[in-house]
Amino acid sequence: MGLKNRGSNVSCLVKNLSHIEFESASEVSRNMATQLEDQRIIEFDVRTDEMLVNMGPQHPSTHGVLRLLLKTDGEIVHEVTPHIGYLHRCAEKIGENLTGPQWIPYTDRMDYLAAMNMNLGQALAFEKLLGIEVCEKAMNVRLIIAELGRIASHLVGMGAYGLDLGSFTPFLYAFREREVILDLFEEVCGARLTYSYVTIGGVTHDLPKQIQMPDGLAALTGKPQGMVMTWSDAVLLFLEWLEKRIKEYHTLLTRNSIFIKRTAALGVLPAEMAIDYGCTGPVLRGSGVDFDLRRDGESIYTRMYEGYKFDVPVAPFSNRKDIPKEVILGDNWCRFFVRMLEVVESIGLVRQGLAKYPTAEGTHREPFKMSTKLPVDEAYLETECPRGQMGFYIVGDGQAEPMRARAKSSCFCNLSVTGPLCEGILLADIPAIVGSLDIVMGEIDR
Amino acid sequence: MTPQEIHKSLLKEFGEDVVTGANFEAKDAWIEIAPASIATVAEFLKADPQLRFDSLNDLSGVDYLEPDEKLAKKFPYEPHVAVVYHLYSFINRHRITIKVKLPRWKDDVEGRLPEVPTVSHVWAIADWHEREAYDLVGIYFVGHPNLVRILCVEDWEGHPLRKDYQLPLEYHGVRGK
Known part of the structure; x- marks a missing residue:
């Protein structure tokens, strides 16, 4: 001024x-x-004078190193220009110099909150190119792991969104729950964040038989520490406990009137615009497009989900009666609520997967040689990651290393809509809108 | 619609001068379009009621070159740059891959970027994807509203995903090698 x-x-x-x-x-x-x-x-x-405000790249509510250049007039924001690339690690160039299995650890570092799902997308793209079909057991393990990863990722998404809007409690709860999933993943593959577990031809290890119950889970459920149980029992115990907590999240956030005021009827993204800007995942479903690659994708991916029962939550949630009346189709609240419902669906999927696990046939991993030469062909495959449709495009030229290894990021496309979505809104609503897109900069910058 | 039917429909509308080739044996069937016509073909692909490709899933540049002389003898492709458009239709639930082949350098002068018309007015997401392809692969999209680097810094030199790219020895006092 x-x-x-x-x-x-x-x-x-x-x-x-x-x-x-x-x-x-x-x-x-x-x-x-x-x-x-x-x-x-x-x-x-x-x-007032028009003022240029730099939000980020270190702002805590920009979910990583995102820089938003805002053109503001008083409290009103006229133009938002996202600047990205601060976390660019040349993942695609590295991929061109490594073989498929060697590149998997780099996909972990793309969406580090859902590394299992990234591994799965990359492995499936190579399998599509090479014409490999994994057996039932590998698919079963992959499904259990991928859906647990989805729960962990959505928990962070929910907690961090609460943090964006100034409520600290849900974040701590979300991390407490996520911690147990990380403990369970640690029992499976030894890593807590960058797993490299799903690999071409299956998964690196079979699920563990007997484990010591993770201390975090023991503390939460009031069981004695150090109990020995099977891994799937530990998961089931956790899911049973988590299911009851979801009601608490709804009380803390979803139906919290302050939360509704800050999210409902804000950042409204119409379906056509969402498709035009390439938005996918919960952002697209929050705008009312009934599309989920787990159900509508290519057969190499949907094969995994055959025989499993799950719903695809889509705004405006016509089968539910508990939607606040302030909510408009495609607003922040819808995107958030889609994620919350997906957690419930994923819990169901993991349970079904665990029930099928003992009878699943075949091995968890088909042998795959690191030096396997890729055909002179190309394959593009998208999978439904927690944040949207992550695509891998692999071009082979007869050598073991792909000639082109492209990772199409879902958050990259979801973020591109920020500019038009944030025109003419109040400055304080920017974190509410950017947070509702649930972006991870590691995946955008690659 | 099957890739063959999509190909037929494009041939009928534009003829063989524009629809220059197709490969239905590939894992993802693709159709090749002449570079100069890609924008009009894109408009048709999106608007035609039979096709309705409303979503551009991915746009990427590919540099077909083998810099290693020994391996270059076995290299199965002609050296060129391709822009690849992966399209999907939410309405008709079908997909197709469109390819545009460009010379590696315009007029074979090294450093002059090959040119192709933008499709950012057809699919809004192409805006960012084209910026990325320009930044990393070095393809100039004619008519793009804001063709600046997106992942690399503005004053970065060269296009890192080119196969013959050399890492700079020095960048603002930081040693590269």
Whole structure:
């Protein structure tokens, strides 16, 4: 706000006052009253300069190193330009110099909150190119792992979104729950964040038989520490416990009236616009497009989900009666709620997967040689990752290393809609809208 | 629609001068389009009621070159640059891959980027994807509203996903090698 403008305002008021001087005392008080009551007169007079504000790249509510260049006029934001690339690690160039199995650890570091799903997408793309079909057991293990990964990822998405909107509690709860999933993953493959577990031809290890119950899970469920149980029993125990907690999240966030005020009818993304900007995943379903690659994708991917029962939650959630009346199709709240419902669906999927696990036939891993030469062909495959459709495009030229290894990021496309979505909104709503897209910069910059 | 039917429909509309080739044996069947006509073909692909490709899943550049001389003898492709469009239709639930082949350098002068018309007015997401392809692969999209680097810094030199790209020895005092 320029001093000059303020000055003109004051002079305007002074003019008015000098005018008032000649009027009777009662009239003066009446005039003053009207002036104070009608705030709009003053607000119209406040002229502000356009200001460029840099939000990020270190701002805590930009989910990593995202820089938003805002053109603001007072509290109103006229233009938002995202600047990305701060986390660019040349993943595609590296992929061109490594074989498929060697590249998998780099996909972990793309969407580091859902590394299992990234591994799966990459492995499936190579399998599509090579014409490998994994057996039932490998598919079963992959499904259990991928859906657990989805739960862990959505928990962070939910917690971090609460944090964006100034509520700290759900974040701590979400991390407490996610911790147990990480403990369970650690039992499976030894890593807690960058698993490289799903690999071409299956998964690196079979699910463990007997484990010591993770301390975190023991503390949460009130069981004695160090109990020995099967891995699937531990998962089932956790899921049973998690299912009851979801009601708490709904109380804390979903139906919290402050939360609704900050998310409902804000950042409304119409379906056509979502498709035009390549939005996928919960962002697309929040806009009312009934599309999920787990159901509508290519057969190499949907084969995994054959015989499993699950719903695809889509706004406007017509089968539910508990939707707040302020909510509009395609707003922040819808995107958030799609994620919450997906957690419930994933819990069901993991349970079904575990039930089928003992009878699943075949091995968890077909042998795959690191030096296997890729055919002179190309394959593009998208999978449904927690944040949207992650695509891998592999071009082979007869050598073991692909000639082109492209990773199409879902968050990259979801973020591209921020500009048009944030035009003309209040400054304080920017974190609410960007947070509702649930982006991970590692995946955008690759 | 099957890739063959899509190909037929494109041939009928534009003829063989524009629809220059197709490969239905590939894992993802693709159709090749002449570079100059890609924008009009894209508009048709999106608008035609039989096709309705409303979603551009991915746009990427590919540099077909083998810099290693020994391996180059066995290299199965002609050296060129391709722009690959992976399309999907939410309405008709079918997919197709469109390819545009370009010379590696315009007029064979090294450093002059090959040119292809933009499709960012057809699919909004192409805006960012084309910026990325320009940044990393070095393809100039004619008519793009804001063709600047997106992942690399503005003053970066060269296009890293080119096969003959050399890492700079120095960048603002930081040693490269």
